[in-house]
Amino acid sequence: MPKLRVTDDEVLERPFNRRQFMRLMQYLKPFRGKMALALVLMVIWSACNLSQPYLMSLAIDGFITPGSLQGYGWVIGAMIAVSLIGAVCIRYRVRLMDTVGRTAIANLRETLFNHIQELSFSFFDSRSAGKIMVRVINDVNSLNDLFSNGIVQVLIDVITLVLLLGVMLFANWKLTLAGLCILPFLLLILFRLKRVIRRNWQRVRNKTSNMNGYLHESLSGMRVTQAFTREKENGDTFIDVNQDIRKSWMRAIRVNNAFWPALDAVSAVGTVLVYVVGIRVLGVGSGVTVGTLLMILMYLGRFWEPLNNLSNFYNNLLQAMASVERIFEILDTPVEIKSPPDAPELPPIRGEVAFDDVTFSYDEEKVILKNVSFTVRPGQTIALVGPTGAGKSTVVNLVSRFYDVDSGAVRIDGQDVRSVQLNSLRRQMSVMMQDSFIFSGTIMDNIRYGRLDATDQEVMEAAKAVCAHDFISGMEKGYYTEVNERGSRLSTGQKQLISFARALLNDPRILILDEATSSIDTHTEMLIQQALDKLLQGRTSFVIAHRLSTIRKADCIMVVQDGRIAEAGTHEELMARQGLYWEMTKAQYAFLK
Amino acid sequence: MREQNAVLSTKTQENISGMRVVKAFAREDYEKEAFRKENREVLRLNLKVSYVWSDFVPVLDFLGSLCTPALMSLGAYMVVNGQLTLGVLVSFTNYVWMITGPMRNLGGVVNMLAMASTSAEKLFRYIDLGTSIKDKPVTRVPEKFRGHVVFDHVTFSYGDGVVLKDVSLDARPGQTIALMGATGSGKTSIINLMARFYECQKGTVSIDGVDVKDMPLQALRDRIGIVMQETFLFSETIGNNIAFGRPDLPQENIEAAAQAAQAGDFVADLPQGYETIVGERGLGLSGGQKQRVAIARALAYDPTILVLDDATSAVDMETEHEIQQHLQKQMKDRTTFIIAHRISSVQKADEILVLEHGCVAERGTHAQLLERKGLYYNMYLDQYRDFAAMEGQVS
Numbered sequence: 001m002p003k004l005r006v007t008d009d010e011v012l013e014r015p016f017n018r019r020q021f022m023r024l025m026q027y028l029k030p031f032r033g034k035m036a037l038a039l040v041l042m043v044i045w046s047a048c049n050l051s052q053p054y055l056m057s058l059a060i061d062g063f064i065t066p067g068s069l070q071g072y073g074w075v076i077g078a079m080i081a082v083s084l085i086g087a088v089c090i091r092y093r094v095r096l097m098d099t100v101g102r103t104a105i106a107n108l109r110e111t112l113f114n115h116i117q118e119l120s121f122s123f124f125d126s127r128s129a130g131k132i133m134v135r136v137i138n139d140v141n142s143l144n145d146l147f148s149n150g151i152v153q154v155l156i157d158v159i160t161l162v163l164l165l166g167v168m169l170f171a172n173w174k175l176t177l178a179g180l181c182i183l184p185f186l187l188l189i190l191f192r193l194k195r196v197i198r199r200n201w202q203r204v205r206n207k208t209s210n211m212n213g214y215l216h217e218s219l220s221g222m223r224v225t226q227a228f229t230r231e232k233e234n235g236d237t238f239i240d241v242n243q244d245i246r247k248s249w250m251r252a253i254r255v256n257n258a259f260w261p262a263l264d265a266v267s268a269v270g271t272v273l274v275y276v277v278g279i280r281v282l283g284v285g286s287g288v289t290v291g292t293l294l295m296i297l298m299y300l301g302r303f304w305e306p307l308n309n310l311s312n313f314y315n316n317l318l319q320a321m322a323s324v325e326r327i328f329e330i331l332d333t334p335v336e337i338k339s340p341p342d343a344p345e346l347p348p349i350r351g352e353v354a355f356d357d358v359t360f361s362y363d364e365e366k367v368i369l370k371n372v373s374f375t376v377r378p379g380q381t382i383a384l385v386g387p388t389g390a391g392k393s394t395v396v397n398l399v400s401r402f403y404d405v406d407s408g409a410v411r412i413d414g415q416d417v418r419s420v421q422l423n424s425l426r427r428q429m430s431v432m433m434q435d436s437f438i439f440s441g442t443i444m445d446n447i448r449y450g451r452l453d454a455t456d457q458e459v460m461e462a463a464k465a466v467c468a469h470d471f472i473s474g475m476e477k478g479y480y481t482e483v484n485e486r487g488s489r490l491s492t493g494q495k496q497l498i499s500f501a502r503a504l505l506n507d508p509r510i511l512i513l514d515e516a517t518s519s520i521d522t523h524t525e526m527l528i529q530q531a532l533d534k535l536l537q538g539r540t541s542f543v544i545a546h547r548l549s550t551i552r553k554a555d556c557i558m559v560v561q562d563g564r565i566a567e568a569g570t571h572e573e574l575m576a577r578q579g580l581y582w583e584m585t586k587a588q589y590a591f592l593k
Numbered sequence: 594m595r596e597q598n599a600v601l602s603t604k605t606q607e608n609i610s611g612m613r614v615v616k617a618f619a620r621e622d623y624e625k626e627a628f629r630k631e632n633r634e635v636l637r638l639n640l641k642v643s644y645v646w647s648d649f650v651p652v653l654d655f656l657g658s659l660c661t662p663a664l665m666s667l668g669a670y671m672v673v674n675g676q677l678t679l680g681v682l683v684s685f686t687n688y689v690w691m692i693t694g695p696m697r698n699l700g701g702v703v704n705m706l707a708m709a710s711t712s713a714e715k716l717f718r719y720i721d722l723g724t725s726i727k728d729k730p731v732t733r734v735p736e737k738f739r740g741h742v743v744f745d746h747v748t749f750s751y752g753d754g755v756v757l758k759d760v761s762l763d764a765r766p767g768q769t770i771a772l773m774g775a776t777g778s779g780k781t782s783i784i785n786l787m788a789r790f791y792e793c794q795k796g797t798v799s800i801d802g803v804d805v806k807d808m809p810l811q812a813l814r815d816r817i818g819i820v821m822q823e824t825f826l827f828s829e830t831i832g833n834n835i836a837f838g839r840p841d842l843p844q845e846n847i848e849a850a851a852q853a854a855q856a857g858d859f860v861a862d863l864p865q866g867y868e869t870i871v872g873e874r875g876l877g878l879s880g881g882q883k884q885r886v887a888i889a890r891a892l893a894y895d896p897t898i899l900v901l902d903d904a905t906s907a908v909d910m911e912t913e914h915e916i917q918q919h920l921q922k923q924m925k926d927r928t929t930f931i932i933a934h935r936i937s938s939v940q941k942a943d944e945i946l947v948l949e950h951g952c953v954a955e956r957g958t959h960a961q962l963l964e965r966k967g968l969y970y971n972m973y974l975d976q977y978r979d980f981a982a983m984e985g986q987v988s
């Protein structure tokens with residue numbers, strides 16, 4: 001049973017975890033070549049970028065101050081050339097790294113999605129669709145920055161910083177040291193303030209994700225909300241949630257906006273220091289020219305960007321680690337229900353189904369089926385009856401191996417369902433569940449989901465068998481009518497008929513109908529029954545129903561009660577026995593009188 | 594681009610909600626392939642956008658950085674000619690630096706504006722949709738809600754094809770009205786009109802003499818408790834689900850409602866009882882258990898008009914009978930609408946309406962309809978035949 005509500009918070013930040021990080025990097029491995037190339041491009045760009053201030057000082061000290069412009073064109077030309085090369089490098093780097101990052105993201109997303117497809121029902125029992133979706137979409141997306149820019153950018157920034165420092169010290173180490181006096185303060189601001197900023201943004205994200213969860217469910221349950229006139233309460237709750245976001249947002253933005261001014265102020269002190277030291281302390285005679293001064297200042301200006309990048313990277317990394325953890329948590333969820341690697345395909349099913357002392361529970365809290373044993377011969381129709389919550393659906397869930405038994409075994413044609421290829425097992429049976437599910441798309445596509453290569457003709461045949469043909473062709477676009485998710489343009493019974501047609505189209509060897517006709521009127525149901533009798537000859541079928549008419553003709557009726565098969569036999573046998581079934585029937589009869 | 598992202602989300606969402614069907618048909622590979630296609634499409638579009646950027650940004654950058662050489666050429670010339678001091682030139686190079694920064698940001702801002710305006714467009718489209726169903730400027734409330742529902746020659750369509758044709762009915766306070774009919778004959782639609790989820794095109798629907806279109810929605814729906822055909826439970830505790838319509842309901846009333854819906858026993862059996870959190874759409878409960886929680890929710894609402902839309906389809910007959918007995922006790926001052934397919938569920942109703950293709954084909958009490966030997970009689974036979982065959986065995 002699920003333990004979480006939609007709006008329960010999730011962890012947003014994790015300390016850096018080397019193992020997970022390395023594991024994440026595996027997804028970048030195929031792109032090593034491209035990344036190396038990007039790195040080279042960036043080193044070139046970095047060099048170009050750093051040569052600008054040098055060219056400036058050259059222009060001033062070499063030409064303007066002396067007052068002779070002989071050959072000055074070369075300097076200007078070099079400036080333009082350097083900009084051009086830099087721009088070209090940027091262009092290719094962006095292309096390369098975006099390709100790398102986005103492709104890696106897409107690959108990761110696919111891996112995740114594919115893994116989710118394999119996971120068993122129990123996984124989905126405890127999580128809402130919305131939350132799983134957030135992992136596949138948002139969590140994966142949030143790695144984009146890390147993949148596209150982060151990793152390579154870090155290297156570049158480090159290289160840039162080293163180069164920068166080297167060039168500056170080489171040009172004039174005294175001025176450089178003067179300018180860099182402020183570095184400690186700067187680092188303090190960067191890493192301290194940034195942390196506060198990060199925390200604030202995380203609060204915003206937390207609130208936003210709560211809002212999304214709330215929104216998601218409110219929208220799916222809109223009908224109920226309107227019927228129970230909860231619009232106002234829900235609206236108020238939403239306003240609260242929204243206000244929370246606004247407040248946390250404002251707080252975050254306030255701290256955020258303090259960042260640049262603080263940085264500017266500190267770096268202005270650096271600039272002043274360079275001037276003061278350059279002009280007052282060292283003096284005109286010390287060889288500190290205008291050009292040098294300018295160059296050092298320009299270099300100093302270029303110091304903040306890589307530093308800022310690095311601190312951003314660090315913050316991104318921490319946030320990404322939270323997403324990474326959530327993603328890996330799913331990837332690490334073991335596939336509980338899978339076939340052994342060398343499992344044989346299940347040959348065409350004859351239709352013998354046997355439960356051998358099966359005990360089963362969904363979770364530790366409660367045993368649902370206790371020592372259930374029975375054998376169904378090929379071609380038989382089995383009806384399961386019993387009070388609600390007795391475990392009827394659970395029995396059929398085990399036949400198609402949606403869950404695994406705790407002890408005992410379920411055998412089909414003598415083979416344990418756990419020992420054969422899962423796909424070959426499920427392909428040969430059709431389950432129609434209690435809640436019919438309609439995909440968005442045309443009605444034709446919805447029915448065809450049962451057998452993808454079915455022709456239009458076959459789809460229509462299946463629809464005819466369940467008496468759905470008439471109403472479908474009555475619609476404006478017939479089989480090509482678009483229905484949206486959960487089929488909001490159809491009546492409930494019509495949805496059931498469509499799922500029913502889907503199940504029949506699959507041409508199953510074993511058919512499971514879990515209250516397949518509960519919302520369908522008795523007359524239509526009878527017509528379907530007649531069609532089924534013909535279609536299902538020689539196939540095993542399980543039928544769960546509450547209406548006597550649906551089950552009376554079954555070859556064997558099993559009464560499920562408290563997780564046991566309390567009685568089994570044909571209608572006549574059970575009536576003669578005057579046990580539970582007899583009592584149920586008698587009661588129903590009494591209501592009708 | 595955004596659109597495609599939304600497609601991907603929808604695809605994932607649908608896949609996960611429909612996972613049971615996916616697995617039942619062993620369509621995992623098909624789903625993977627479908628997802629792969631969408632995912633690659635998102636990738637392609639993403640890269641397309643980023644390539645446009647990659648053409649655009651360096652050009653801007655380059656043009657911006659041309660300022661410096663331009664300035665330096667002209668400036669050098671002027672300084673050498675004495676028209677400008679070196680200091681002014683140096684300060685200009687700094688100004689240029691300050692200008693190019695915002696210039697580069699401009700590209701981002703333009704992009705942001707473009708995105709914002711497309712978003713705004715979509716947003717406004719929704720806002721402008723308005724609520725087609727809303728309170729009139731002047732609304733009327735019946736003096737006292739007693740639950741007298743009248744449909745007067747109502748004709749209705751969802752857009753294409755008429756769903757209800759000239760339907761009339763008169764449900765007096767305290768009465769039980771049953772609606773029967775084939776799948777898609779319009780039973781749920783009648784309820785939709787009564788609670789004004791939709792509005793009819795012709796005729797009127799009125800409650801206690803007031804047209805529902807003239808009533809404030811809040812007041813109207815406050816008096817109608819609906820158990821919908823498709824059960825929706827919130828991922829909340831069972832207790833909160835039952836008290837959904839009346840958030841302040843005391844625990845004993847919640848339990849009383851659960852008892853009346855025959856849900857009390859199984860909830861009490863759960864380890865956490867009413868505090869058990871049920872999953873999305875009530876996962877973790879059996880079909881019948883979900884339905885009973887939904888019935889309890891409607892009962893806890895204590896409505897004047899109670900609607901049971903196929904509310905016991907997943908409940909066995911005995912339990913259904915017990916629920917009905919409980920309801921019977923409280924029905925005196927309550928109008929009840931029952932939609933059902935079982936004769937046993939409807940036979941006690943004061944009036945049974947049999948719908949066919951949106952028209953009322955037959956109406957009357959159980960006894961009257963049996964005499965008519967029409968649709969209802971046939972349904973009765975279908976269901977009764979089984980019993981007739983074993984008359985001897987059960988008596």
Ligand SMILES: Nc1ncnc2c1ncn2[C@@H]1O[C@H](COP(=O)(O)OP(=O)(O)OP(=O)(O)O)[C@@H](O)[C@H]1O
Nearest residue numbers: 362388389390391392393394877878879880881882
């Ligand atoms: N996914 C699940 N996780 C935990 N418990 C579950 C789950 N599904 C069902 N149960 C519990 O298992 C029991 C048997 O449920 P099951 O769905 O088999 O009943 P059923 O006989 O089909 O009833 P109904 O006629 O109402 O559909 C119930 O008590 C139910 O609460």
Ligand SMILES: Nc1ncnc2c1ncn2[C@@H]1O[C@H](COP(=O)(O)OP(=O)(O)OP(=O)(O)O)[C@@H](O)[C@H]1O
Nearest residue numbers: 489490491492493494751776777778779780781782
């Ligand atoms: N939202 C909608 N938009 C368009 N058509 C709809 C919509 N809802 C229902 N319909 C159509 O209106 C008709 C009547 O639907 P309604 O839900 O009233 O049937 P119903 O009698 O309740 O059937 P069921 O017994 O299957 O629940 C059906 O043909 C259906 O396809």
Ligand SMILES: [Mg+2]
Nearest residue numbers: 393434879880
């Ligand atoms: Mg069930």
Ligand SMILES: [Mg+2]
Nearest residue numbers: 491492781822
């Ligand atoms: Mg309906």
